[in-house]
Amino acid sequence: MKYVILVSHGKFAEGLANALSMLVGKREDIIAVGLEDGKSVDEFTELFTKTVDKITTDDEVVLLGDLIGGSPLTNAINVLNGKGVKMIIIGGMNLPVALTSVMMKDTFALEDLAQQVLQEAHGALREFKIEAADDDDDI
Template sequence: MKYLLLVSHGTFAPGLHSVMDMLMGPRENILSYSMEDGVGAAEYRENLSKVLEPLTADDEVVVLGDIIGGSPLTNALDLLAKKGLLSHTVAFSGANLPMAIGALMAIDDGLSGEALVSSILNEGKNGVNQIVLALEDDDEEDL
């Protein structure tokens, strides 16, 4: 099975997971866990290990993390390495909702290798845009 693993600081990863469930329906292949305030690295690793228990050596994993080099992402990759899954894993930082939806759609479409990576990166980048507000003076009074 190909899994999507969401990891973050705070409640971002479970929140992202919740929104994906709402928009795309609950899926067995989406896993999420976050490092909340006051939780140390050891406790985070222990709890994340339990989340990763369903993964087998035959599985593939797409990891979306909030910040490159952050404890949630680095610990997730270390635990995946200990399970022998690092060679079956692609990881990204800077996760956003369009990236996560794009990753799940790419998984559903059976993409792999460079096509998978390119698709996920493009969705994440294209999901970040400036919204140009062009208001007339009269419009500002309506706000």
């Protein structure tokens, strides 16, 4: 199975997983773990390890983190590497990145998926401008 795993500081990963479930339904292939305020990195790593216990070397992972170099992403990488899991890693996750990962993960080979996700995410990030209404409008 291909999993999308979300890791973050605080409850961001869980909130993002909740938003995803509103769009794609509740799914077993989406996992979210956050480093909660007041918890140690060791506690996060222990929780993450238990949460991904079912993932084996036969599985593939799209690992999304809030910050490249942050403790949640770094420790998640270490745990999954220790299990010998094949994965791609993307930092700076947001809803378009997560949604694209979920929707495209079974369409593309893992090696090609990162480029597709980053391409879609780049297109989704843009400034929204509100046009000034003309004085003649009856609105």
